[in-house]
Amino acid sequence: MGDVKKTLKDIGSFMKLPGANLFITKTADLFNWANKSSLWPLSFGLACCAIEMMATFSSRYDLDRLGMITRASPRQADLMIVAGTVTVKMGERIKTLYDQMTGPKWVIAAGSCAISGDHYRHVYSVVPGVDWIIPVDVYVPGCPPTPEAFIDGIMELQNIISNGKSNPTFNSVDSERPNIDEIKVKKKEILFNENFIDGLSLINKCKEIKSEGYDYINFITATDFEDSLVLTYLFTKNNNNEKVEINVKLDSSKKIDSITQIYPGAEWQEREVFDMFGIEFKNHPKLERILMPDDWVGYPLLKDYKMEQAKLPYRPSREDYESWKTKL
Numbered sequence: 001m002g003d004v005k006k007t008l009k010d011i012g013s014f015m016k017l018p019g020a021n022l023f024i025t026k027t028a029d030l031f032n033w034a035n036k037s038s039l040w041p042l043s044f045g046l047a048c049c050a051i052e053m054m055a056t057f058s059s060r061y062d063l064d065r066l067g068m069i070t071r072a073s074p075r076q077a078d079l080m081i082v083a084g085t086v087t088v089k090m091g092e093r094i095k096t097l098y099d100q101m102t103g104p105k106w107v108i109a110a111g112s113c114a115i116s117g118d119h120y121r122h123v124y125s126v127v128p129g130v131d132w133i134i135p136v137d138v139y140v141p142g143c144p145p146t147p148e149a150f151i152d153g154i155m156e157l158q159n160i161i162s163n164g165k166s167n168p169t170f171n172s173v174d175s176e177r178p179n180i181d182e183i184k185v186k187k188k189e190i191l192f193n194e195n196f197i198d199g200l201s202l203i204n205k206c207k208e209i210k211s212e213g214y215d216y217i218n219f220i221t222a223t224d225f226e227d228s229l230v231l232t233y234l235f236t237k238n239n240n241n242e243k244v245e246i247n248v249k250l251d252s253s254k255k256i257d258s259i260t261q262i263y264p265g266a267e268w269q270e271r272e273v274f275d276m277f278g279i280e281f282k283n284h285p286k287l288e289r290i291l292m293p294d295d296w297v298g299y300p301l302l303k304d305y306k307m308e309q310a311k312l313p314y315r316p317s318r319e320d321y322e323s324w325k326t327k328l
């Protein structure tokens with residue numbers, strides 16, 4: 001950290017006069033000192049990182065000593081800590097909340113999901129970094145960041161404020177930034193430029209990847225682009241964290257070879273993709289639903305999935321709710 005203006009002594013000088021004390025400083029420095037000493041964050045969280053943020057606000061870490069008191073209304077908050085995965089759906093709400101906050105205002109992107117979308121950056125519903133929607137002043141890496149990292153990020157923001165930064169903070173977001181619909185289009189472009197292989201060569205490709213030392217499969221996921229389904233595989237070398245990703249565009253049969261013989265850890269991941277997207281993994285040892293009940297109708301992450309399917313075992317009707325209420 002650089003030269004930090006921490007206390008009143010650092011931003012001016014005290015003089016003792018007969019019968020009075022005098023403090024001389026610049027108003028800009030005084031306002032910066034006041035701003036950094038009384039950050040009021042908006043209390044909201046998006047995913048697992050928010051749990052760590054809550055721990056940071058607990059008595060053990062005592063953020064009150066930094067002048068931080070969470071506010072339940074954006075009108076009273078001047079700091080937004082974006083902790084968790086930002087979905088496109090939530091992105092619109094985040095932008096509204098940000099615009100409702102008073103200025104000057106600041107944003108901390110906490111955790112790799114908020115910074116870049118991280119594991120989910122290729123998922124069609126996830127924004128690849130909250131700075132696509134609102135300006136960010138400090139990035140706190142981690143999955144999730146520890147409370148110490150949160151506090152470090154907050155102190156870094158205090159530094160920035162001490163040094164007079166109040167932009168880009170007033171009013172609303174830079175008009176150059178893409179809106180949510182543009183993000184969806186851009187995400188599709190990014191994905192289709194990624195490393196694609198033919199589905200028939202998947203097994204050989206996975207053997208090759210494993211022989212190169214990528215011994216861990218991070219995830220298998222799918223994206224429904226309406227005109228096609230795309231499977232994404234991510235592998236890691238455990239010794240140096242190097243990663244490689246492959247994508248496969250499926251044909252209308254929605255079938256592909258299982259890679260469980262090469263990567264046993266793919267077993268439950270393929271089941272999950274089957275459960276959510278209906279993709280059939282040939283030669284999988286036990287291709288059954290894993291999250292939804294066995295008799296569930298449809299595949300919930302397909303774009304054409306209808307919530308009003310005929311058979312929804314876990315979704316009681318309005319009448320059911322009404323009758324339960326009378327029994328309470």
Ligand code: SF4
Nearest residue numbers: 048049111113143144
């Ligand atoms: S960065 Fe990790 S801990 Fe944070 S929201 Fe994403 S997956 Fe969860």
